[in-house]
Amino acid sequence: MAGGSGKEDLFDNILMADEKFRGEGFREGYERGTRRGFQNGRRHGASHGAKLSTEVSFYYGFATTWNCLLHNNTDPKSRKRVKALETLLDLIQNCPLDDPQSTKLQDDMEKLRSKFRQICSMLNVPTDFRDYVKTAEGTSF
Amino acid sequence: MSWVRSISYSGEDVFDENADDLNLQSREWISNMKKRVKDGYVDGVDAGEEASLQLGFNIGFREGAAQTVPVGRLKGIVSAIWCWWQIHHPETPVPSSVTDLLHQVVQHEDTIMEGIRKSLENPPPSVSDVSESMESLEVDQADPSCRGEGCNNAGCCKRGEQMDLDVPHQPQRLSSGSADCSLNSGESLNVLLQRCMDLVSEFGLPPELISHIQDLKKI
Numbered sequence: 349m350a351g352g353s354g355k356e357d358l359f360d361n362i363l364m365a366d367e368k369f370r371g372e373g374f375r376e377g378y379e380r381g382t383r384r385g386f387q388n389g390r391r392h393g394a395s396h397g398a399k400l401s402t403e404v405s406f407y408y409g410f411a412t413t414w415n416c417l418l419h420n421n422t423d424p425k426s427r428k429r430v431k432a433l434e435t436l437l438d439l440i441q442n443c444p445l446d447d448p449q450s451t452k453l454q455d456d457m458e459k460l461r462s463k464f465r466q467i468c469s470m471l472n473v474p475t476d477f478r479d480y481v482k483t484a485e486g487t488s489f
Numbered sequence: 490m491s492w493v494r495s496i497s498y499s500g501e502d503v504f505d506e507n508a509d510d511l512n513l514q515s516r517e518w519i520s521n522m523k524k525r526v527k528d529g530y531v532d533g534v535d536a537g538e539e540a541s542l543q544l545g546f547n548i549g550f551r552e553g554a555a556q557t558v559p560v561g562r563l564k565g566i567v568s569a570i571w572c573w574w575q576i577h578h579p580e581t582p583v584p585s586s587v588t589d590l591l592h593q594v595v596q597h598e599d600t601i602m603e604g605i606r607k608s609l610e611n612p613p614p615s616v617s618d619v620s621e622s623m624e625s626l627e628v629d630q631a632d633p634s635c636r637g638e639g640c641n642n643a644g645c646c647k648r649g650e651q652m653d654l655d656v657p658h659q660p661q662r663l664s665s666g667s668a669d670c671s672l673n674s675g676e677s678l679n680v681l682l683q684r685c686m687d688l689v690s691e692f693g694l695p696p697e698l699i700s701h702i703q704d705l706k707k708i
Contacts (some may be wrong), residue, residue, distance in 0.1 A: 373526035377533025385538030389545025394553030401554035409565025448550040473572040
């Protein structure tokens, strides 16, 4: 019987060793994977964040400028435009741009874009800003 | 590993004629345990990656977003001035001072985006990636010139271990690099902001606009 319990001990030892080595590898791998995942996530996040922020910041600069340009005009047409501009600026302020996981972000972006298009048609200017750049290139070269 | 040996030799009836057999078993045991370590490692890498990917994404997202705020806003401002001119002076073409500025702001933005895109496509090589591929090629084990402790051979097993220690420094190097970059682009952004403020004064646009542009320096 003594031999039998010895065998069991050996068997336990083997199982424990199995787990111990697996665990050691896992911990080492986990550390490495954490670093790699973090860096990969950070790079992808930076790319997405920069793209989205470029778009929203453009709307913000555009709306702020038009707000300044039209602010002192009292005619009803200008009032209406200023109101739309202020709505757009409010939407931007409340957009959860610092939280990419927010479910509100996508909805807010859609609202922002449609508000911007509406403002462009009110101001009678092209919606796609690349049109300006194209024209800018066309006149400067 | 002393306990591995103790298990291997725990049998009391070890006779010399079984030595080869035991040696074989012990080698098999070691190779099995190495495989366990490897399996655990692979699972660990996956689990670690999964656990940290979203956190990294969120942090990177905010960093990337912060990088393009001033230039994006400036682009919006210059575009609006461009539109304003077209509406108010329909018969005169938009002055080249405006179109040139718009063009340069767009270029500046492209440079920033390009930098971000490049670091996405060509991530700085992680030394642990290199040492891992060396490991998978079994360079360290197969290299017959390796003499353990005293080995000076480049690309040998010891070197791989030392290089792996460098990995935690990588993010620091990364961030110091991007700090240099933002310093340069910060200077050229200031030039563009100044030119935009000059235009606002030149065209007699509302002075509040100047303070909006000035605010972009503080971001």
